[in-house]
Amino acid sequence: MIRIAQLSCGSEYSGIQKEIERAAETVGAKIIYPEVSLEDILNVESKFGISVSSGDLNVAMARAVRIVENPDLADAVIVMTCFRCAEAAIIRSEIRKFIHEHSRIPVLSYSFTERTTAETLLTRMEALVTTVKYRGLLAREKQKGLTAGIDSGSTTTKSVVMRDNQIIGTGWVPTTDVLKSADDAFNAALDMAGVKREQIQAIGVTGYGRFLVGKHVDARLIQEEITVNSKGAVFLADAQKGMATVIDIGGMDNKAISVQDGIPGGFTMGGICAGASGRFLEMTAKRLGVDITELGKLALKGDFRKVAMNSYCIVFGTQSLVNSLSLGNKPEDVAMAACHSVAEQVYEQQLQEVEVKEPVIMVGGTSLIEGLPKAMEELLQAKVTVPKYAQYIGAVGSALLVSGMLEG
Secondary structure, three states: EEEEEEEOOOOOOOHHHHHHHHHHOOOOEEEEOOOHHHHHHHHHHHHHHHOOOOHHHHHHHHHHHHHOOOOOHHHHEEEEEOOOOOOHHHHHHHHHHHHHOOOOOOOEEEEOOOOOOOHHHHHHHHHHHHHHHHHHOOOOOOOOEEEEEEEEOOOOOEEEEEEEEEEEEEEEEEEHHHHHHHHHHHHHHHHHHHHHHHOOOEEEEEEHHHHHHHHHOOEEEEOHHHHHHHHHHHOOOOOOOOOEEEEEEEOOOEEEEEEOOOOEEEEEEEEEHHHOOHHHHHHHHHHHOOHHHHHHHHHHHOOHHHHOOOOOOOHHHHHHHHHHHHHHOOOOHHHHHHHHHHHHHHHHHOOOOOOOOOOEEEEEEHHHHHHHHHHHHHHHHOOOOOOOOOOOOOOOOOOOOOHOOOOO
């Protein structure tokens, strides 16, 4: 059983501890609490160089030190604090950095609320377990044979067919009926590849509809998006060796993943408000009267500084859109302001929870909205790479990984 060390503050008081343990049990893991002495707790502030008012945060820091000094204690770590506590947010980040710098143990950083459920945590826990359990499979760098991948996303469903490390067919459709969308995307990829379904040696599936679709197509691999997307991203960007950072701004949530040699080392997943997702950009395009595929080109002509935009909440974001247009602002300035607002939120929320190392790879359908990578480059002061087939990373990662299962 995979052992996940919980380093947290406030999970007991908020009433979500049972939810955390239930999520771990669902994915075949066990939550553990490394033992520390009173001396460890009293001396830990000097090691971190930080003084805190919360005793629970001192315990969490002491447990982090214990894990680093005794790496056999845990297979993975989850660092959790309440979203309302500013001090806890700082310590959560420091603990994550400490473990990342002194060990190879995968770390998940998460800010919880009183309404956090096991279902909310499930994908995150699953990714931790996958990273530990299938490390050898995740280290795979080449696809072999004839395999397919399906990414059943919240907004779109994507599919690819790969043969001997080359993408030979793709399919992309809006997600409506989950199974029909999967069939349509898969059939489109098969048609482009010029192969029949029965010729496919193995299928891998990821995304929100992975369990339903996986059963429907008799998938050999059904895996969460964190590990699959990071693998697809570094494969497409030719960045499978060394460090990399993957940013995936989706239709419902955002992912920021720190990758080492093709394997996630730390990650965060957010998306409580649609204002920080692709949904807000879709709404912006509709309000401006342009297709979503044209929004990025329009944004490149604009200057975000000329428009006050706040998409932290999609309701306020809508208000900002309406106000800016009623004041006579140019559509291109509004488009760029919307892109910059989404990028800024991802930067302030997700990217503070991982180690950002170049190359920075932006993937997913929103990466094709040219104004968004540009805005992210300005915020990070680093080059952002958008690889070919960036919108297919989940399907590509699935097809690549499932080919490893053909070899036993």
